[in-house]
Amino acid sequence: MSVWLPSAPCTPGACVEPAGRGAAALLGAVRLTVVLALLLGGILLLPLGRRVPAPWVRRWARTIAWAAGVRVRVTGSAASTGGLLLVANHISWLDIPLLAAVRPARMIAKAEIRQWPVAGPLTAGAGVVFIDRDRLRALPGTVAHIADLLRSGAAVGVFPEGSTWCGRAQGTFRRAVFQAALDARVPVQPVRIHYRLADGNASTAPAFVGKDSLLASLWRVTTARGLVAEVDVREPIPPGTLPDRRALAHAAQPTTPPAAGRTHAVLAS
Template structure:
């Protein structure tokens, strides 16, 4: 089996919530239609590519998440400029716009996504780097391609677990993608994503696992009431601070479940009075509501 093709034990039947606080069907349908409209607007703008300001991209992805009825709480450090490997645990399709709001980046995606309706077109148009996960021989070429993008000053998003987990369990970070950061000499920015219900504990409603369909996962999200996404941005790991990809992957691994307590910050581009600034690298808290 390819190192790009690990699997998770999570399945929709055993891990995903099917009951709970649910919105009225008309509101869920309205949310779904709004998400589709916003996505289609993004597809229409794809020909303009990288000429679109990064700030506009952040606004767009925030609108997608908010249109789905999800509030977002972002905490932690600010992502640096320049070449950057952005890594996170993987639970849901929602993870992608959440990370784009941290910093717009090229996504490392499995080749099958090209065939997805709407999302496939959007992903390909965004400049994603596609992986043929069942071809071990393609691994060195893929790592080299990622390293070239990083050297060019691009941020690249990767999910080193290699598979989605339900959120109440998580997998180890696999090492291959970290070699690209070592080869390019760029920092690694770890991000921890967690979903919960407002006033409650962890929620697996957004999970997109096993043989789950994208439509079923999207419907659970838009029909959930009080869903909150917590995005913890940890301090960037400086290039050269770890001797090999094994040590680098271990350093970027998310904290144990229940230990997600990063510092508070505002998103990149937010300006606050000097008197209110926290220590270097941190700004206060932000909530998308």
């Protein structure tokens, strides 16, 4: 098992709700077309990287959720400037635009994406940080590179679980990336992402797990009814408050959903 890719037990057949049918499928087809167009547009703009104004990136991220029929509720906020390690649990492809709605960041991705047609070269040109999870010798250099980005004032986004989970279960935050925040002496911003239905019950429809395909996951999201994404931006952990990366990873891992009755800012509906 790769250190960077822990094995999640979640699978589409065992954990994920089926896609909608009938009228939901017709609406889902329209939504899916719009979402794919927005994703393609975002990919084509990736080479512009940080030259795209942050408000435009946030607006694009919110529009993806809106086009997919997902209401987004955000609690809290992240600093808009300065080096910041943004960490979140990982459930879905939708998590990436949700983090961008909090604060646009340089994302960390698996090295295999670099080999993907079209998306690979474009993401590389956009400054995505790739991690080769099969080469532990490369780990110190990757951590040092992330620390340099943080020192320069960039925000870096990462999903430290190392794998997607269905949302009803979750993994443990891996510690290595937190060393970059310690070395750069920047805050760590924990974010908890949770998906619910309009009635308040948890939903696994957005999960992108196991051998699931991206298209199948997109279809489930766009055909779901009353899907709500809750993004709980928790208090940042200031630099120097914890002694090592193990303690920092443990403190940053959000394990509980937002408390009932808390005020949420609706970013997309």
